[in-house]
Amino acid sequence: MRRRNSTNKKGNSIFPLKIEELEKILTNKFENNPDLKFSTYEQQGVKLAVFFIDYQVDVGKLQKSLLEPLLNMEKKWSTDSILNEIPLNSGSRGTTLDEVLKKLVIGEAFIYVEGEKEVVSYLLLHKESRSLEKAETESLVLGPKVSFTESLATNLNIVRWRIKSTDLVLEEFKIGKTMPSDVRLVYMKSIANDEDVNTLRQRLEELDVDEVEDSVVLKQYLEDSQTNLFPQFDHTELPDRFTYAVKKGKIGILVENSPSGFIAPATIFSFLESTEDLYMRWQAGTFLRLLRFIAIAFSITVTPLYVAAVSYQYSIIPTEILITIGQSRAGVPFPPLIEALFLEFLLELLREAGARLPTKVGQTMGIVGGIVIGTAAVEAGLTSNILIIVVAMSALSSFTVPSYLLGTTVRLVRFPLIVLAGILGFLGIVFGLCFLIIHLLRLKSLGRPYLLPVYPLIIKDFNKVFYRTPFNYTNKRARSYRPKDLIRFNKKDATKKRDIDE
Structure with a gap:
């Protein structure tokens, strides 16, 4: 495993010094913070100090595994004797003030023997973590419901439990200069493409930031283009989706204090896949995938077409429908462009308000608000009832996308298309869609084309993207990501029929 430590050891050694001087230095650095606990002990004429940040350290473990053995030591206190006698394997030495301060705030307890040139520290971090719960943003009808938590140890345990293989690699990195965060690079050594692994590893090693708040933030730092609207790495809070992608040959990243992970490389079609498709019969899985493709195209184009x-x-427009549209718009004072933008903006307000309110209140707000405001808008003559139906269908179509990030992108893309349709008509829509396709053709994820396997064309991977086949015929991994091992199993053995007594 590789380990990157972005913290720099600056400054000269402050040891040896008197314990009173050390306490004064630390008290001044922490602005007399009462959470800094500093205790002094004396034995066989040797003075010793134990100091740590309260609430950061597991006090029970500190008392049982560190203080009791320390105070019961028969040997004379010294840096070497403490490291040899205390039964903890996380002991380390330090000499500079910067080292001490940085380790204090991440949950390390320190021991300093007066007159020594080094200080001893032990990682006794006390972590608060919630229990495993159902995913909030990625709901499933079939399959595992558990989601990642903010604890990296818990998330790694889930991944290990789902991939019981010595081939699984969990590379460790420290990202952040002032507030380092633990980051793990997750991949299958015999499957993942070495070029992709090296590219992502290099981006992690070269990343120079103060802190990483969440995996979503880290994802944006590592993407090929940070100014692009489309997400280039697949983001998920579901361990089964994460491990499924890793077993296909992709690379996953988990971050401490983040309840989600992300997967690279990704294509636009990756965001339309759901692990739920695997848990259904292949005919139903194919139908749902095709339904999502139709829905996303419908969501982008239906309002601009109107x-x-x-x-x-x-x-x-057929005459009968044209008459109906004309009657519904008879009392509307605004042109169709302003009317459509008004309704789309109103719908986005309702969606955002529903997402920010408590769950039950948000559901009520979305339903009641949509009905009341929509009815009032029609009666007031601000919009037509037909456009309300069109906009509602467009919104429902965007909600079928399993990825929240891509769903948001689809809704944003719709606005410029509506403007172009209102200015240039169908020609504006064609111009906007051509620009969108060209943009997607130029986009890359970890150096891979964003429209694989459509561009470049790899027809043999269509059964991994657009439709599903029975499991007996999925004996090869997708060529799009160039895995080192393309074969999953022997197709002849999988399709061979056997009697019950064989």
Whole structure:
């Protein structure tokens, strides 16, 4: 395993010094913070100090595993005797003030023997973590419901439990200069492409930031283009989705204090996949995947098409429907462009308000608010009832996307298309879609084309993206990610029929 430590050891050694001087230095550094606990002991004429930050250290472990053995030592206190006698394997030495301060705030307890040139520290971090719960943003009907937590140790335990293989690699990194965070690079050594692993490892090693708040933030630092609207790494809070991608040959990253992980490389089609497709019959899984592709195309284009048709190309609308649209818009004072933008903006307000309110209140707000405001808008003549139906269908289609990040992107892309449709009609929609496709063709994820396997064309991977086949015929991994081991199992053995007595 590789370990990167971004903390720099600056400053000269402050030891040896008197215990009273050490206490004064630390008290001044922490601005007389009462959480700094500093205790002094004396034995066989030797003075010793134990200091740590309260609430950061597991006090029970400190008392039982450190203080009791320390105070019962028969040997004379010294740095070497303490490291040899105390039954903890996390002991380390330090000499500079910067080392002491940085280790104090991450949960290490220190022992200093007066007159020694070094201080001894032990990691006794006290962690608060919640129990395993159901995922909030990625709900499933079938399959495991458990989600990641903020504890990296718990998340690694879940990953290890789901991938019981010595081939699993968990590379360790420290990211952040002032507040380092533990980061793990997760991949299968015999499957993952070495070029992808090296690229992601290099980006982690070269990342020079003060802190990493969450895996979502780290993901944005590591993406190929930080200014792009589309997410380039797949983000998930479901361990089964995370491990499924790792077993396919992708690379996962987990971050301390983050209840989610992300997967690289990714394509736009990765965000439309759901592990729930695997738990259904292959016919149902194929239907749901195709439904999502249709839904995302419908969500992007249906409102712009309505605006373009009503504003310019109304001749393509059947006469019966055109009469109905004309009657519904008879009392609306605004052009279709302003009307559509108003409703889309109103819908986004309702969605955001529902997401920020408590769960039960948010559900009520979304349903009641949509009905009341929509009805009032029609009666007040601000909009037509047909456009309300169009906008509602567009919103429902965007909610079928399993990835929250891509769903948000789809809703944002819709706004410029509506504007182009209101200005140029169908020509504006064509121009906007062409620009979008060209943009996606240029986009990359970890150096891989974002539209794989459509561009470059790899037809043999279509059964991994657009439709599902029975498990007996999925004996090969996707070529798109160039795994080192393409074969999953022997197809002849998997499809061979055997009698019950064989």
